[in-house]
Amino acid sequence: MTTDKTYDPVTFDIIQNALEAVADEMFVAQRKTSMSAIIYEVLDLSTSILDAKGEIAASGAGIPAFIGVLDKAIHGILKKFPLDEIRPGDVFASNDPYYGGVTHLNDMVLAAPVFAEDRLVAWVANIAHWNDVGGMVPGSMSSDATEIFQEGVRIPAVKLFDQGVENSAIFDILYVNTRLPDYLRGDLWAGIAGLRIGDRRVHELIDKYGADTFEAAVADFMELGETRARAALGKIRTGTYSFEEEQDTGQIHKVELTITDDEFIVDLRDNPAQAGSSNSSREGTEIAVQLAFKSFADPDAPGNGGFFRPLNIKTTPGTIFHVKEPGALGYYSEVEIRLFDMLLRALAHHFPGVVPAGNFASICGTVVGGPHPETGRHYTIVEPQVGGWGAWQGHDGPSGQFSGFHGETFNCPAEVAEARYGLAVDQLALNAGPGGEGQWRGGKGIDVHYRVRADHNFLSLGYTRSRIPPWGVDGGLDGSTNFVEVIRTDGTSEKFSFATNVEVNTGDVIRVVTANGGGYGDPKNRSEEDIARDLRNGYITPERAREIYGYEG
Incomplete structure (x- = not known):
C-alpha cells in the first residue's frame, strides 16, 4: 500500500x-x-x-x-x-x-x-x-x-x-x-x-x-x-477454453474463457437475444461470473472489491446476459444461475477433478397466494426451494441444500408456513425418485406437498433444469429434474416449470419436486453398505437398486 x-x-x-x-x-x-x-x-x-x-x-x-x-x-x-x-x-x-x-x-x-x-x-x-x-x-x-x-x-x-x-x-x-x-x-x-x-x-x-x-x-x-485473486490466477493454466450448453428451451448458451497471467476473461457476446422476463442485467451477469470465479479460484479469500479486479467480462447489449431497457427481469435469477452453473461446468470440463457433478441449479421460485382461509386477508408467499447437490470423488452429494448461487439461506419451516400462509403442508420429504446414482450418489432434492385451503388462490413459478438434468461425472448417472405438479381434487394433474397465475382451489395440492444431483463414478462400484443405507432411508426402491446397482441383498 x-x-x-x-x-x-x-x-x-x-x-x-x-x-x-x-x-x-x-x-x-x-x-x-x-x-x-x-x-x-x-x-x-x-x-x-x-x-x-x-x-x-x-x-x-x-x-x-x-x-x-x-x-x-x-x-x-x-x-x-x-x-x-x-x-x-x-x-x-x-x-x-x-x-x-x-x-x-x-x-x-x-x-x-x-x-x-x-x-x-x-x-x-x-x-x-x-x-x-x-x-x-x-x-x-x-x-x-x-x-x-x-x-x-x-x-x-x-x-x-x-x-x-x-x-x-x-x-x-x-x-x-x-x-x-x-x-x-x-x-x-x-x-x-x-x-x-x-x-x-x-x-x-x-x-x-x-x-x-x-x-x-x-x-x-x-x-x-x-x-489473493492474482495469486490464485497464477496457479491456473493459461489458455482459451470454449464451452456451450443446451438449455431447457432448446437455446444454446455459450461462453469462451481466456485465462492469462493477469486476467480472467469471460466472453458471453454470442448468446440468445433478450426475451420475456428471463433476462439479466449486465451487472447481474457480472455477479454470476464473480461467484463462479471466486468458487473456483480461492473460496477462502476476502470477497471484497479487490478480489474481482482481474475479471474482464464481455457482453452484447440486447442479449439475455445484457438486457436493454425496457426488457423485463422478473426471472433474472434463472438466467444468472444458469450462467453460474455453466461456468462451473465449463471449468469442470477443462479442469477435471475440481468441480463436483451437477446440482439442481435453479432458484425454483415459487409464488402462492390469495385470500387467507381464516381471515380473508390477501397473502402471498415467495419461496425459493432447496435441492440436491452433485457427488464428488469419495462423497455423496449433500441433500436439500440451496444452490451455491443462492448461498447461506434456509427453507421456510412447515410450522411457519402453516401459521402465516393459507396453506397446509401435507408432506416435507426428500425426493425418493430415481436419478443421480453412482459409486457416490447425488444429493436428494425435495418432494413437498402444499394443500390449498381456500378458493381462488394462485400459483406462479419459474424453474429451470426442468428438462435437462444435472450431469453425472466419470460414469455417474445424471440427476433428475425440477418441476411443480398441481394435483386437483378430481384426480387430474398438470406439470409446470414456468407458469403465471395458475388458479388453485380448496383441496388442490401443489407438489414441489426438486432435482437429485448428478452421480460420480460407475454405479456398479457403490458399496453394498451404502446401497443398504439408501434402501433403509427410502432414497431408492428395491427395484431400482437391482436395476442400477445389481443389488439383491
Missing part, C-alpha cells in the same frame, strides 16, 4: 474484522425486525459495508448473489447524484435494474453514506426481497411479462431521507403500489433499522481509530483481496 504514513497492521486487522462483524450485526437487525418470512426465515437478504467509491469492503451473511448487487447499486447512486448532493442523513432506495437495482423490482436496495466530518468515507447498504411491489400479477413476478413496466413500481435510485428528513411522497408511492402494504412497511423500516445500526458502528470505529486509519485499513483489505 502506497502511503506517506506508517500504520499498525494489527490495527488494520482489528478494523477489517470489525467491519465484517458490523455487516453481520446489520443483517441480524434487519432479519429480526422484518415482517415477511422470506426475510426472517428464508434470509433472502444481504448486507455490506462499502468504501467511499462504492467498492465492497466487508459483507454480512445472506445470499452471495445479493452481496454482489450492493457495490453496483452504490455506483448507480454515484452516477446519478453529484458528491455535493450526497449528505449526512441521506438514505437512498433503488429497485430498478436500469438505475443500479441490478436484479428485479422485488429486490429493494437501501443505502446510506457515512461521513467523517465533511468527508464521505464509507457506505452501509442492504438488499432484501419484498413479496409484492405491484405489477400485473400478485407477487410481481410474471413469466408472461415482456416489459419492466408490467413488473411493479420502479424506484430509480431516489432519496428516502434527505439530510435526515423523510421524503413521505416516496413512502406513499411504495405503500400504494403493493397488495401487501403492512408487510412492505415492516420490511422497509427493518431495512432502515439495519442501516442505522451499521452507520452507528462505523462511526464508532472512526471515532476510535480516526478517519485516515479507517480508510487506510479498508484500502489495505482491498489490496489483500486483489493479491
